[in-house]
Amino acid sequence: MRWVKQAAEALDGAIVRAQRGDADAFRALYRDAQPRLLRYLHALVGDDAEDVASETWLQVTRDLAGFTGDYDGFRGWIATIARHRAMDQLRRHARRPPAIPVPVETLAGRPAGDDTAEGAIETVSTGAALALIATLPADQAEAVLLRTVLGLDARSAAAVLGKRPGAVRTAAYRGLRTLAARLEQAGHPEQAGKGQLGGVAKAGVTHLRELTLKDMR
């Protein structure tokens, strides 16, 4: 795991260099953090994720000089900014449902119609995984995404969400328990009807469409 530590330390240094105006350092931060942000934001604002992420980076650019902390702290900081901007976006488009984040047929990383759940799970794609997580209630989905995709610990995720760490641990735990149950259903269609991963994702899209500003509070 030494390389992991070195990588984290390299981005720790990148923060300091970016604060001095080093564009390459900023670029390195962007390349690591932007995919995380986009995946998190997709669960919040759907197709507006790119726009909200752009606004987030603008604010990061403006406020970076005042940031203190390491790269772990940086991820928490930008997640907080991104969440605020996402809430702004949801206010602007009050109760407008997010667009479908991932085409259903791409969810399992294989052609639509191939409903072999075991195989789909074996080769689960990032899009499929995110769509599955998005099937969770909003608080659970956010907790899981902040903990896994943003790589935040429970305390940092709680700070982003404005909740207690215990509440975030519970939400994430419940989320994982639900995901495990759904995966089991997907793996056993004879017990769960046509509950393939794609089917779960379809349900998730429906669920995600119901995400509103209220869910984020």
Next chain:
Amino acid sequence: MNTRHPSRISRKAAGQLLDGAAGSSVAAGPEAREQLARVLAAAAAPGRPDELTGEQMAVAAFQAHHLDPDATPQRGQMIKSPLVRFLTGKILIASLAVGATGGVALAATTGTFSGSGSAQASPGVTASGGPLAPTPNPTVTDPFATPSPAVSASASPAASASASASASASASASAAVDLPKTAAGLCEALVSDVASGGTNASASATLSTSAKEKALASGAVGQLLGGSSEFSSLTATAQGNVAVPDLCALLLDLPQLPQPGDLAKLPSSVLAAVPASELTSVITTLPSSTLSAVLDALPVSTVSSVLTNLSSSGLSQVLTALPASSLSQILTELPTSVVSQLLGELPTSALSQLLSGLPSSVLSVLPTSLLSQLGL
């Protein structure tokens, strides 16, 4: 009998999964828990090139802020029109490869990440295998792990452009030397040259946005491009001098250029690379002459996709705006089934008006069911 009890996942196991540190202990657990670990690892898999299409714009905003803090775009200004969004996504990344800004930019055109090898490119199957979680992806930090001295602090954009091209993906690796002269850097130099009458290549960042736009709109751009090999890579990227101002306007994040109407100036090969869904979203905004030129330049398959993606009102608007010659060409080139589908979406009155101006040679290739419907 089902012996799996994944939903009985313990809090401790959940914490381990979330921390991504459980590794083998999770892999040894029940099957569904392994699947859960895979799902979490996939969610945190390394960034894909299509997730980094806004990089150049973000970096440009960062550079602009550090050169002139007051010039940082305000919130909302980074929300791009469909045109700018697809151009930045599909075309600029290709241009970045010319400027050799780094492995990820290069990867955006090839579909693979370079630099750190394939070991990190595939998402891991254990909870700790997803490089996004919970620690940084080594792929993206590679430039820092192996700083390259390949780019010297050259004063000449042309010299450094060739240096960075030969240095390939490692060109942007060094944080200690000058910023690599990317396509954006060449554009800055071009703008600066134009603004100063070709006598001074000092930083164009001191120019206001409007001054940069004015410089790019100037006829001097063509002269500079034609008179110097300095900008040859820009010309090559834009596939000709004409599209260079648009390319630079996008690279420099200028708000005014290009207008949708300038689509027609872009080379057909560039247009063809644009996703049909994006073209569809801008095509109804084009003036008639541009619309005609754009549709003429596109491959038949793209035209087919664009037109079939349009709403029936949008389709009606586009088809009626086309000159008869262009419409004839499109109707005769498209497969009969597509023509039938397209025209079938139009109200009879609009269809009748549309077809009345066409020569009989075109009408003869149309589906007979349509013609009989119109009494033709």
